[in-house]
Amino acid sequence: MVGRIVLLFLYFFVCSPAAQAELSEQKKSLIQELFPSATVISEKLEGFPVYPVYQLQELLGYAYESVDLSPLQGFAGKPISMLVGMDTRGRFTGVKVLNHHEPVFLHGIGEKPLLDFVDQYEGRSLREQIIINTSNTGSAGRTADGNTVYFDGVSKATVSVLIINDTILSSALEVARNNIAGFAQAPPTRAKPDFFEPLTWQQLLNRGYIGQWQLSREAAESELGRSLADYPQDFDDPDNGLFTELFFGYVNAPMVGRNLLGDDGYQMLMESLGSDTQVMLVMSKGMFPHVPESFIPGSISQRLSLSQGGLALEMRDLNLSGQGLELQATGMPDLTAHNFFRIGGSAGYNPGADATLKFHIELSRNHLVQDLAIMDVPAQFNPDLFEKVEPTTSIQDQREPVWIGLWKQRWWQIALVVTALAILSVFFAYQRTLSRHPKLVHRFRWGFLFFTLFFIGFYAQGQLSVVNIYTLLLAIWDGFSLNVFLLDPIIFILWLYTFISLFIWGRGLFCGWLCPFGALQEMTAWLGKKLGLRQIKVPERWHRRLILIKYPILIGLLGTAFYSLALAEKLVEVEPFKTSITLYFVRYWPFVIYALGLLAIGLFIHKFYCRYLCPLGAGLAILGRLRLFSWLDRVELCGNPCQHCKNACGINAIRKDGRIDYDECIQCLECVVILNDEQQCVDKRLQNKKRSRPANILATDASLS
Structure with a gap:
């Protein structure tokens, strides 16, 4: 009996404080600020480093320290430690900076710009594509499709804020995929390296190796709610009432890339990109192609976006014009435009899983009024192109380094x-x-x-x-x-x-x-x-x-x-x-x-x-x-x-x-x-004098003679 009392005494005064040391009162107070309605803040989970937060019996979300999941080093060589809150729908409830050594904030412009920057995450969702505006033009805000959000960067601290953004997004995605329903990732896939046979354009379409989607003029007018004649733009009609027709393919797959580009073109493209770059080729014809005439090579098309599993992905043109890459599949139609897009973003792209291309139709009636319609285009390919792979790296390792x-x-x-x-x-x-x-x-x-x-x-x-x-x-x-x-x-x-x-x-x-x-x-x-x-x-x-x-x-x-x-x-x-x-x-x-x-x-x-x-x-x-x-x-x-x-x-x-x-x-x-x-x-002057002395003697002798 005495022994049990001693053991309980030791547990209460030794083990219990040790267990509670992890969640200090200061940290609990910060988590409370991230979840004002919280009534219970639990200890860090044993299997995953997050703090579950409840209102009575209802799970509100999770709080976690960024260094536990994404120890990316800051500009000063030390990780930037942040406390991040995220609700059960994948929305940020706030971000608190715990510790950092970034010189530009500590002993330069001050910490207020840093705190203002992280405040922008509150209310934003993991399903949005967050892009840091490094030009400091004050253009922060949401784009027309509602999926892309621009944050104001910090002048003189571009590197630091990009690291912070990368840290927050990668760690939050790790938390969401492990703890929040709807964020679970499909088994990762990759293109089969030896899967190939020569096929014509039509065969590629018929077998689902290349995706196809059409929108007629009538359907476009129905989506916009008015006739195309109401817009000042000139709509040429080269394809008998076809507003647009999209074709898209995953170029990394040899079945697609080799048939479209030829063996030499495919090999040249793959060697120039590297093994981690994923490319989708988008082609279109009709009166409204996927890029406007004013499209700037190397940028993001305002008419096209991509999402997978509810998470936005980035599609950026690779600017491969003039690189000798010509589309050469037999039976290809005449195309209005084609672009090679590099697919990126915090979530990572899984080519064998279902995805959605969003086609944006934005037309101006005048300089003040615009009409917008966003069409969802299923972007999935024949599963024969891909093979499943075992995930061997973390989300942080899968992402492109900052x-x-x-x-x-x-x-x-x-x-x-x-x-x-x-x-x-x-x-x-x-x-x-x-x-x-x-x-x-x-x-x-x-x-x-x-x-x-x-x-x-x-x-x-x-x-x-x-x-x-x-x-x-x-x-x-x-x-x-x-x-x-x-x-x-x-x-x-x-x-x-x-x-x-x-x-x-x-x-x-x-x-x-x-x-x-x-x-x-x-x-x-x-x-x-x-x-x-x-x-x-x-x-x-x-x-x-x-x-x-x-x-x-x-x-x-x-x-x-x-x-x-x-x-x-x-x-x-x-x-x-x-x-x-x-x-x-x-x-x-x-x-x-x-x-x-x-x-x-x-x-x-x-x-x-x-x-x-x-x-x-x-x-x-x-x-x-x-x-x-x-x-x-x-x-x-x-x-x-x-x-x-x-x-x-x-x-x-x-x-x-x-x-x-x-x-x-x-x-x-x-x-x-x-x-x-x-x-x-x-030294040069003395040498010149020595050289000139014999010459002067000879000149004197010549004059005397």
Whole structure:
């Protein structure tokens, strides 16, 4: 008896608190805010990490922490933890941000834009296709079909909000498919890789390998509720009263793709797309095709959408015109339009399961009044095309990584930056030849600095930071994932280029040419000289001591990051990059005063911050010691006695004995220009005098004779 009492005592005071520790009062209070009418909030389920929420005996929905289901890392390298509520119909009851380390919200624009962003999920459904408006044009809202919703993004935090959206949708879908009726997924299928025989167009239709749907003129008028003559549009009638006729096929299936494109065309398409891309070919004829004449290749058709299991999917044109893909099935009719659409979305597309194409007929009677009719087109194919597969991955693994969409979205920025880096590499490779043309070097340098500041910095937000260094170290420590670093394509490309260039030219290529804040300091120094401000030359002995300050700053930041990431995020404000480049100086006044103060000092002391305080420069200088080449030429007279290059070096990276201090050099190439200038270089002038002396003697002898 005593033993039982002891066991009960231990259970009550030890086991029970442990069981209740999971659902703290604070968390229960937040869940109550997501479900105001809740009377019972249960513990987390053992088999699935959600908290069931009840009103008396009625299940209202589920609350869950996003990190339990979708541990996608944020821009800072740590997951963004959110508490999400979802009712039994798949509608979000709200989202609460529990914890995050996104620098732009913590120490930049503030957390209010983040909270405003997640507030947009309340009342939205998983059955809607939620698209983030990254152009910040204020066009958030629902589209005409009611299935697609645009959310306002957050300027300066595009990557973070896209990660948040991906995290919320993927985790919510996981919860819905495991706990909510109506969201269960049909057994996954894929196209049979060896199922093929040559067929004509009509045979493909007859066997159900290609879907077909017709709408007559009379049926369209019945749906719209008025005659087509009431609309100002001209409706040509090439097919005897046929308003539209749709044909659609799953191109990944060899039976469809090979018969429509031929073996070569099918193989070329599949190789260009990759194994995870699913493509539906939509063709049409009649007076109202599936895309208007104004359709922009690579975009989403406003006349066509796709859903499966009540969940909206994205259909985006692959813009394959001019790729040599010609439809060549025997007996094909004359088509008005055809497009290859990539099928995407948070739910994932199951080609062997029933789906629905929605055909949108939107006609304007005048500039104020429009009529809309949405027709449901069954989109299922002959099951012989597909085979069932065992699900081996989670929903998060099945979805296209966020970074792929970001790279596609910023393709022209990527192309421009890569082109600029290629030009810069060629320029540096031929620096000895090009430096013989001082005007060319100076114009190219200033042109590139303007490109770096205004395009790479202000527009593309490509300012590298010491944050990227400790994010990499933390990722290696916690389990490396390349996806985190691919989230910002411009930053990734610049880091990759900088890392490679460190072993060729040292740290100077980045610091002198690719750092937006460095370019801003260069322009500030030029302005100071033009204004006639006295330029302060730091004495050599003090300069050699001051340049060491940035190294303990670097070590302190890296050490702090492993101790407390939150503290490191505050201390990293020693970098003025976020204030000046990311936020355009629109920030809390102490940060602005600090950044402007550093620039003001730069009016008198050339690139003061770069030389003495920059922890990023310190890190690059350490790695730059592994460079393979010393590109900057020196001659015997450099430093002994000639000090011209040293005096001209604004950053004081040339020692008195003429040696280049590559740890400090920003590769401005000014010393190389001087060395190749017949008028400036003492060595060149002495050589010219030696060459001219014999010539003068011969000329004198000739005149005497």
